[in-house]
Amino acid sequence: MEKTFLMVKPDGVQRNLIGEVVKRFESKGFKLAGAKLMVISNELAEKHYGEHKERPFFGELVDFITSGPVFAMVWEGENVIATARQMMGKTNPQEAAPSTIRGDFGVTVGKNIIHGSDSPESAEREISLFFDESEIVSYNKQDSAWIY
Ligand code: DAT
Ligand code: MG
Secondary structure, rough: OOOOEEOOOHHHOOOOHHHHHHHHHHHOOOOEEEEEEEEEOOHHHHHHHHHHHOOHHHHHHHHHHOOOOOEEEEOOOOOOOHHHHHHOOOOOOOOOOOOOOOHHHOEEEEOOOEEEEHHHHHHHHHHHOOOHHHOOOOOOHHHHOOOO
């Protein structure tokens, strides 16, 4: 089954939105496969956001994502990568539709609550950047027969 990397950013943690974010993916029918509260090092932040290294906001982005704890997660389910991106909403919360996480809780692009992998390649890369194999849990859930 497909897996994606999702993360409640420091603003979401400070604003008490961990539960709200987890609730949305749980209620949708996705399965939590790993989760931890952690502070991202500068080195990990620069690797994670490597594709944005040349952008003018890169320094700010690294400072922000390392500024406090994040809640890192691995979620599993059919088409979870693309569906999670839809549930997050557009990068800029001012363009994100209502009922999306960024549309409901964000105001500015710099503090947009949540990160989610944007492709199978980035999901694989980000999961292995943030999680050791031993931290990914494989288990059966009884509700899957009522979802699939
Ligand atoms: P996403 O997080 O939707 O995948 P992205 O990969 O293009 O968006 O950018 C990563 C993060 O960088 C984004 O969540 C917020 C920040 N960011 C993007 N564009 C920005 C901009 N123009 N100014 C400031 N921060 C920006
Ligand atoms: Mg991105």
